[in-house]
Amino acid sequence: MLIPCPHCGTRPVEEFTFLGDASVKRPASNDPSSMEQWYDYVYLRNNPKGRFDEFVHHSGGCRAWLVISRDTETHEVFGCVTVRDYGKTKGGKA
Amino acid sequence: MTSYRLSSGGLIDRTASLNFKFDGKSFTGHPGDTLASALIANGVHLMGRSFKYHRPRGVITAGAAEPNALVELREGGRKEANTRATMIELYEGLTAQSQNRWPSLDFDIGAINSLASSMFVAGFYYKTFMWPKSFWEKIYEPIIRKAAGLGTASKEADPDKYEKAYAHCDLLVIGSGPTGLMAALTAGRSGARVILADESARLGGSLLNEREEIDGDSGIAWADGVIAELGSMPNVTLMPRTTVFGWYDGNIFGAAERVNDHVIAPSPYEPRQRYWRIIAKKAVLAAGAEERPVAFGGNDIPGVMLASAMRTYANRYAAAAGKSVVVFTNNDSGYRTARDMKAHGVHVEAIVDSRSESKADAGGVPVLRGRRIADVGGKKLAAGIELDDHTHIGCDAVAMSGGWSPIVNLACHRGGRPAWNDQILGFVPPDTGKDFIVAGAAAGRMLLSECLADGARAGTLKGKAPATPKCRDEAFAIAPLWWVKESHGKAFIDYQNDSTAKDLPLAAREGYRDIELAKRYTTTGMATDQGKLGNVNAIAILAEATGKSMEQVGTTTFRPYYTPVSFGAFAGPFHGHHFQPVRKTPLHDWADELGAVFVETGLWMRSSWFPLEGEDWLAAASREVVATRERVGICDVSTLGKIDVQGKDAGAFLDKLYCNTFSTLAVGRARYGLMLREDGIVYDDGTTSRLADDHYVMTTTTANAAKVMAQMEFAHQALFPELDVTYVTVTEQWAQMAVAGPKARATLQKIVDGLEMNDQSVPYMAALEVTVLNGVPARLFRLSFSGEHAYELAVPADYGNMVARAVMQAGDEFGIVPYGVEALSIMRIEKGHVAGGELNGTTTAADLGLGKMMSSKKDYIGRMMAQRPGLTDPNRQCVVGIRPVDPQDRIRSGSHILKDGDRPSMAADQGYVCSVAWSPMLNMWIGLALIANGRARHGEVVQVWDGLRGHKVMGEICDPVHFDKENKRLHA
Numbered sequence A: 001m002l003i004p005c006p007h008c009g010t011r012p013v014e015e016f017t018f019l020g021d022a023s024v025k026r027p028a029s030n031d032p033s034s035m036e037q038w039y040d041y042v043y044l045r046n047n048p049k050g051r052f053d054e055f056v057h058h059s060g061g062c063r064a065w066l067v068i069s070r071d072t073e074t075h076e077v078f079g080c081v082t083v084r085d086y087g088k089t090k091g092g093k094a
Numbered sequence B: 001m002t003s004y005r006l007s008s009g010g011l012i013d014r015t016a017s018l019n020f021k022f023d024g025k026s027f028t029g030h031p032g033d034t035l036a037s038a039l040i041a042n043g044v045h046l047m048g049r050s051f052k053y054h055r056p057r058g059v060i061t062a063g064a065a066e067p068n069a070l071v072e073l074r075e076g077g078r079k080e081a082n083t084r085a086t087m088i089e090l091y092e093g094l095t096a097q098s099q100n101r102w103p104s105l106d107f108d109i110g111a112i113n114s115l116a117s118s119m120f121v122a123g124f125y126y127k128t129f130m131w132p133k134s135f136w137e138k139i140y141e142p143i144i145r146k147a148a149g150l151g152t153a154s155k156e157a158d159p160d161k162y163e164k165a166y167a168h169c170d171l172l173v174i175g176s177g178p179t180g181l182m183a184a185l186t187a188g189r190s191g192a193r194v195i196l197a198d199e200s201a202r203l204g205g206s207l208l209n210e211r212e213e214i215d216g217d218s219g220i221a222w223a224d225g226v227i228a229e230l231g232s233m234p235n236v237t238l239m240p241r242t243t244v245f246g247w248y249d250g251n252i253f254g255a256a257e258r259v260n261d262h263v264i265a266p267s268p269y270e271p272r273q274r275y276w277r278i279i280a281k282k283a284v285l286a287a288g289a290e291e292r293p294v295a296f297g298g299n300d301i302p303g304v305m306l307a308s309a310m311r312t313y314a315n316r317y318a319a320a321a322g323k324s325v326v327v328f329t330n331n332d333s334g335y336r337t338a339r340d341m342k343a344h345g346v347h348v349e350a351i352v353d354s355r356s357e358s359k360a361d362a363g364g365v366p367v368l369r370g371r372r373i374a375d376v377g378g379k380k381l382a383a384g385i386e387l388d389d390h391t392h393i394g395c396d397a398v399a400m401s402g403g404w405s406p407i408v409n410l411a412c413h414r415g416g417r418p419a420w421n422d423q424i425l426g427f428v429p430p431d432t433g434k435d436f437i438v439a440g441a442a443a444g445r446m447l448l449s450e451c452l453a454d455g456a457r458a459g460t461l462k463g464k465a466p467a468t469p470k471c472r473d474e475a476f477a478i479a480p481l482w483w484v485k486e487s488h489g490k491a492f493i494d495y496q497n498d499s500t501a502k503d504l505p506l507a508a509r510e511g512y513r514d515i516e517l518a519k520r521y522t523t524t525g526m527a528t529d530q531g532k533l534g535n536v537n538a539i540a541i542l543a544e545a546t547g548k549s550m551e552q553v554g555t556t557t558f559r560p561y562y563t564p565v566s567f568g569a570f571a572g573p574f575h576g577h578h579f580q581p582v583r584k585t586p587l588h589d590w591a592d593e594l595g596a597v598f599v600e601t602g603l604w605m606r607s608s609w610f611p612l613e614g615e616d617w618l619a620a621a622s623r624e625v626v627a628t629r630e631r632v633g634i635c636d637v638s639t640l641g642k643i644d645v646q647g648k649d650a651g652a653f654l655d656k657l658y659c660n661t662f663s664t665l666a667v668g669r670a671r672y673g674l675m676l677r678e679d680g681i682v683y684d685d686g687t688t689s690r691l692a693d694d695h696y697v698m699t700t701t702t703a704n705a706a707k708v709m710a711q712m713e714f715a716h717q718a719l720f721p722e723l724d725v726t727y728v729t730v731t732e733q734w735a736q737m738a739v740a741g742p743k744a745r746a747t748l749q750k751i752v753d754g755l756e757m758n759d760q761s762v763p764y765m766a767a768l769e770v771t772v773l774n775g776v777p778a779r780l781f782r783l784s785f786s787g788e789h790a791y792e793l794a795v796p797a798d799y800g801n802m803v804a805r806a807v808m809q810a811g812d813e814f815g816i817v818p819y820g821v822e823a824l825s826i827m828r829i830e831k832g833h834v835a836g837g838e839l840n841g842t843t844t845a846a847d848l849g850l851g852k853m854m855s856s857k858k859d860y861i862g863r864m865m866a867q868r869p870g871l872t873d874p875n876r877q878c879v880v881g882i883r884p885v886d887p888q889d890r891i892r893s894g895s896h897i898l899k900d901g902d903r904p905s906m907a908a909d910q911g912y913v914c915s916v917a918w919s920p921m922l923n924m925w926i927g928l929a930l931i932a933n934g935r936a937r938h939g940e941v942v943q944v945w946d947g948l949r950g951h952k953v954m955g956e957i958c959d960p961v962h963f964d965k966e967n968k969r970l971h972a
């Protein structure tokens, strides 16, 4: 698989480290009432068949954390943006 | 020995002779020969024995699918088992051994298996296992062991080099027959970057094997012209001897190039093989089609081969498979063999055509229509045939054709399933998308003109496809014939695994009706050839037995690799010394000079102890501990991860990473930090120092240095992007040494520039930027892992050895010793400091006795989840000390703790010993353990039970600090 890093260009998957579901969002609150959100954040991950946005670290390259959008069935890659840019688009579109 | 070399023709160089040995006998052949063709030309038809029955076998094919003629090629470290004689280019000095025979190929005792063949029917492994155990062990297993196994691997190291390489192209063309050549030519002429790969040494594919006519010339002449033109194009790369073995995500293709398999030994500057990853914008699969055998009695006797193989040996290699030939076919292509053999002057007795009608040109050879071969006579060479109507025909070679299977393997590597085509009686490729085109015979096109046109279309990257040259087409028609049931002898489906036509209906009757189950039950398609020849026949016979259509039965899954790839190619240069990088610390030379024993930890070489004459590791480490505690010692701690953190929000960032607070740390001071995972479990620890308002230096454990860096990058970029901070790993930029012991200060005072060292100027947990040895920049930390009055001194890496030598010199008058990580570890266990054994991914801060470090005033990674009831349960296992009740006893790491009197069980388990050491200060074994509610159990006597080593002693739970409980030495 090839991943189009926004900094480095298209690079082989061996240079990257995957971290899974990029839709999770770290809760802002430390209040005990937010515990359910914390459980979800730490333990719940989507793993769909089809299009999926995932965190990926260009660990063997520019060291940027990225979000790649790909089809988990065909491995077709739709796009790849930095995690910062992903955050800015709200709801995310890699 | 009779010569079977034809007097003229073939693509061999008769002006040169090559000497080679097969099973110790000397032969000659010519450049252009394969081992198989040279053996045939020398009249050697018996080339191997089959796996299960040890039946005599000759070649069946002239190519990659060969199941029978497997040999051990070369000798010594270069020996390679299971190589196909059909794919081995002949070279001067080649040596090969046949396989699966004992004591000799000609006389093989294992052939007795054939007599006991009822033992080896489908599923015999499963059935045999059900028999009485003694029967299996004493009788069947020895026989199977003797019979099993193909070639043997060499026990010597492979002396040759292997490489890995990447290539990029606009169009990758796989296969260089008419389709591939036309595709490559079309794309090449348009200026596209083209790679043309073919497994053969000579490009041209089927055009080299057949007598074709293109553009008014021979197919070979046309191919040579195209190849010459492609060779002259700078945008085209020709890759002969290269098998493209797999299609992967992103249109990446894997390929193995046999750079030097055709010479006796590669030059010292070249690899034997190269493992390619080819990244193709677009690719064309022009792999052609594989001819199928027919299942009839004795279809494996040497002299019986595929019709296309027989004419390939004659046309390309000028080698006659026999003196008198019978052709057996269910389709028109078999007729070509009759005509070609006749043209080469070989007698063709008859064409046996299973069809009652055919328009194909027999070239004057008698045709017996509507008839089938039931059995072949002979053992080590075909000796006549018997038809289904009991007619006998004399011959010494049989050419068989059961039709053609498009080579769809690569097209199915990413999950697609091929579809059955009733016109050509073959599976044709699935939809492979727009970037991978299957063309020509691989797509089921059986006419040469179709192949050329298909290739031209596939090679057209934009615009209209060019016109293709005129050629002569050989009509193709076929009628199904899979198995001649009138046969008496064994009719083989999978030659290599000796599965026969009868095995499949048997499997179906016994309930293995699914193709994937039948495959495993009969082992059909499970040999090194992966059923290239036999699978479609197996599917057809299973379809009939189960009353299903071909489509319904379907194929088994196609997976890489198309043909076997050597381990050497996978390993590439990454073996032995080059398997992984070696990390040496900046103080390596210094430690080496002092006789350090280095131990690999991760990639690092760490100085572990410094033995004097006659000392073992424990004696050396114990002496180092005593010397350090009594005088002064120096230890290389450069492997600790070091991360430089700078920026306005550096403190705020560290507050997020650690459970304790760093934004409040004073400039010039260090603080121990504990990092949690987001689930509340401890992740890493280390001291972090503040050098300026906006500048910190973190340290991590050696093992977690890279992981912590990645975690910081995630935390900053994904979680807290608003923080104005930058950070970079500086582990390798600094040499760091611990100087510990009562004389540590006096030692360092001698090399530190212009600083009166005392408890005011360098208090405990100070972190100062200083210079040493008249101007070498340095960082001086007053930290202690040993529990002694101690410092860590960091200097730029290149100064490391010099400064360490200077410290040794300065400490000489005090009796300084170098100490290694073993002594370091003993001292930390004596002091009850937690390390890897305790920070083991299951412990919380409170478990480690560090619960008070967790801030309640800020958000940090792991804060919320650390409060879960399960992680705050007072009965959790927590760190305690453990020591033997009898000081003579030894406790061992990994031992479990049981209450006095309890028998070992999961329910009775109280915890386990994480770390142990021999304490030279206490003269006994001591340890740290994780024990349920341990802090409330100091003084309790327990069993320390080591089930692994069968060892049990009584131990006492105690405070983790075994030595100097009051920490007097730290401030001494």
Ligand SMILES: [Zn+2]
Pocket (backbone or CB within 6 Å): A005, A006, A007, A008, A009, A058, A061, A062, A063, A064
């Ligand atoms: Zn990058």
